[in-house]
Amino acid sequence: MTSRFFNLYSHHFARVAVAIPRIRVADPAYNVEQTIKLAQQAASEGAALVAFPELGLSAYTCDDLFHQRALLDACLEGLQTILAASRSLPLAIVIGMPLRVNHMLFNCAVAIAGGRVLGVVPKSYLPNYGEFYESRQFTPADCASVDQIDLFGETVPFGVNLLFEVANLPLLRFHLEICEDVWVPVPPSSFAALAGATVLVNLSASNVVVGKSGYRHQLVAQQSARCMAAYLYTSAGRGESTTDMAWDGQSLIYEKGELLAESERFSDESHIIFADVDLERLSTERMKATTFAQSARRHAAEVAAFRVVRFDLALPVEHTMPLARGIERFPYVPADRARRDERCTEVYNIQVQALIQRLASSGIQKVVIGVSGGLDSTHALLVCAKVMDRLKLPRTNILAYTMPGFATSERTLKQARDLMAAVGCSAQEIDIRPSCIQMLKDLGHPYSEGTPDYDITFENVQAGERTNHLFRLANFHNGIVIGTGDLSELALGWCTYGVGDHMSHYNVNASVPKTLISYLVRWVAETGxxxxxxxxxxxxxxxxxxxxxxxxxxxxVSHGTDAKPAQSTQERIGPYELQDFNLFYTLRYGFKPSKVAFMAYSAWHDNAAGRWPDETGTRNQYDLDAIKRNLSIFLFRFFKTSQFKRSCVPNGPKVGNGGSLSPRGDWRAPSDSEATVWLDDLANIPDSSKGPPP
Structure with a gap:
């Protein structure tokens, strides 16, 4: 179990590769040698699949040499050599070559594994414009009159309707298309994805001209996003003829619109790129997006035409194989500064626009908000301020109240006062201690008689009194109460039922996690x-x-603004940076705890590949024991104890694709479910002492 836990294939990742060999035009023997070397390198790195460029055995730029039997025969000999080499390589290899079938010549992609040809896919669309004259040499796929061919005495599937599935990793089902096939309005890979292909492979040559690099990115990103798939795009590099064209060797690996890897352009040497594709993520996305299945049904004839070729691979599941893919430690907060600023701008404007609409539809012009001097109420107040500016109403229409209680620190009280002054709202202060003492006295609580009994009732009386004041103030001033509780608190149930961090008239922070709120506040500070x-x-x-x-x-209370408070939220429920990580992958993708822990370990341990938002934040590290301990807290609170609070949350806008916990939106669940299956899965994870070497 130990080695399997630390192996990416155990968690439905697959390492894929795109190779860019240096070639020679019309020299298959040399090109085969380069192909085998790169395939061996891919296997040594644990890849399950490696793809090579279009017509890589011959070179793309052979022109009328493709009609020379000596070249075509040499390519077949080269294919035999690669087949022999593949017997000892535990991966699938996809190469490009010209192939004669029934007196026609096809531009083909050939899938190989374990010393045999799995299938041959001819190119569907032959460009015959600009610098391209493929129809001069080749025949398009729809002219083929057979669906299987004989190669070296074996019957091999032939056609554009082939899907290749790894039997012992069934989520790895890949499809092959060639260059121009993805440049047309409806690529063959679109139907392949509907038929279950999770990895789409394009064997391309693709000469370079100004601006083409950016367009390739757009093309591949969009196809991978639309098909909810990974997309491997190969491209020819050094060695292709430059008689009339040039070649940059740009190769790409995308996963659902996100770039995972890109090759060095204009390289002089053979090279290879790798990425770890999350197959389970792709499967989950398709399962949740029910329109994917609807589209498959509407194209039932095209989907039914596909044939599945299944084969086994000797995947290295028994060996420690860490995840090479970068996992961001803050999935709700982009690590890149420009993307993060864009994210903050968009989230902030969504919150502002939502509250504007609520006020406009209700005919109310005032809001009431409690200001504690902490993060959540600070950000909610900043949203309210921008709303008043947009509505051309005075900020004094924000009725802000700070309500110190028995444990309010000098620091947070000062921050609340300074914040309200900086925003320019109507700022007032209400000491809730007298009303709390009256409530405690009515309850017969020991504190009202002078006994320092700080139980949960003592805490909730304060929270309840603050909420009671806010709602009555809203009644009195014809305003609405703005909620401040965030997504992280709702996930963990870290809120008192029916009071301010749970209940309001409208909650602008409802789907914003704590880690993102921190960066939103910082963004407001930096941008003015x-x-x-x-x-x-x-x-x-x-x-x-x-x-x-x-x-x-x-x-x-007694030691000034630098004193440590008696209660620390994160000591009680775990660090928000880790719990937000757990929340994202549990809520967004429904991953098992063991996979969430594997990804957290990949992101947060000493030698992690995960990234920090670049200029801020502490550099915490978590070993596997800490990850398991905090994930256990999360799972128990999320699945077992907190749903009843989420079943009646107030209205509030969904801001991101990380999900919300509104019962009217992304999350509907019973309030009395068990957490057993999640905790049982977590219990099978090894201890840090049994982890891999650093």
Whole structure:
């Protein structure tokens, strides 16, 4: 179990490769030698599939040499050589070559594994414009009169309707098309994806001209996104004839619109790129997007025409094989600064637009909000400020209240006051302690008699009194209460039922996780979007404040603004950066805990491949034991104890594809389910002491 846990294939990843060999025109023996070397390199790196460029055995630029028998025979001899070499290689190899079938010449992709030809796919669309004259030498696939051919005494499937499936990794089902096939309005790979292909492979030559590199990216990204598939795009490099064209060897690996790997362009040497494709993610995306199946049904004839060729591979599942794919530690927060700023801009504007619509539809012009001096209420207040600006209403229409209680620290109280002043809202302060004492006295609670009993009732009385004040203030001033609780708190059930971090008239933070809220506040501070540049320090101070409910008296009350609060939220429920990671992959993709833990380990351990948002954030690291411990907390709270709170949350906008927990949106679940199956799966994960060597 130990080695299997640390093996990417055990978690339905597949390592794929695209090879760019240096070739010689019309020299199959040399080209075969380069092909075998790169295939061996791919196998040594644990790849299950490697793809080579279009007509790679002969070179793409042979022109009328394709009609020379000596060249065609040499390509067949080269194919035999590759077949012999493949017997000892535990991966599928896809090569490009010219092939004669029934007195016609086809531009073909040949799939090979374990010393045999799995199938041959001819090119469907032959470009005959601009610099291309393929119809001069080749015949298009739809002219073929057979669906199987004889190669070296074996009967081999032939046609564009072939799917190749690894029997011992069935989610790895790949389809082959050739260059121009993906440049047409309806590529063959579109139907292949509907028939179950998760990996689409394009053997291309693709000469280079100005602007073509960017267009390739757009083309491959869109096809992989639309088909909910991985897409491997090969391209010819050094060695092709430059009589009338040039070649850059640009090869790409995309997964559902996201670039995983790209080759070096204009390289002088043979080289190869790798990526670990998440096959389960692709399968889950298709399962959740029910329109994918509807589209398959509407193209039932095309889907039914596909033939599946199954074969086994000796995958290295018994060996430690760490994930080479970069896993971002903050899946809700892009690591790249430009993308992160774009994300913050969009999320912020979604929240603002949603609240504008709610106020406009209700005819209400005032909002009521509780300001604690912590992260969530800070961001909600910043959203309210921009809403008033957009509605051309004074910011004094924001009725903001800070309500210190028994454990409110000097630091957070000062931050609440400074924040309200910086925003320019109507700022007021209500001491809730007298009303709390009255409530505790009515309950007969020991605290009302002077006994320091800080139980859950003591905490919830404070939270309840704040909420009661806010709703009555909204009644009195004809406003609505703006909620501040975030997605992370809802996931973990870290909110008191029916009070301010759970209940409101409208919650702008409902689908924003804690890690993203931190960066939203920082983004506002840096851009001056709401608060003037000279007043943004309060936002930085809030970001540096430890997250605490501040309901139990402690050192912070009596020891000034630098004191540590008596309660630490993250010590109780785990670090938000890790719990948000767990939330994303559980909610968005429904991955098993063992896979979530494997991905977390890949991102967060000492030698992790995951990335940090570049200029901020602590550099925490988590070993496997810490990952398991916090994931256990998450699973128990998420699946067992917290759904009843999520079943009645107020309205609020969904902001991202990471999902929401609204019962009217992404998440509908019973309030009395068990967490057993998730915790059982987690229990099978090895301890850190049994982990792989660093």
């Amino acid at each position: 979007t709401v608060v003037a540049e000279g007043q943004s320090q309060v936002l930085i101070d809030i970001l540096d404040t430890e997250i605490s409910p501040e309901l139990v008296p402690g050192g912070a």
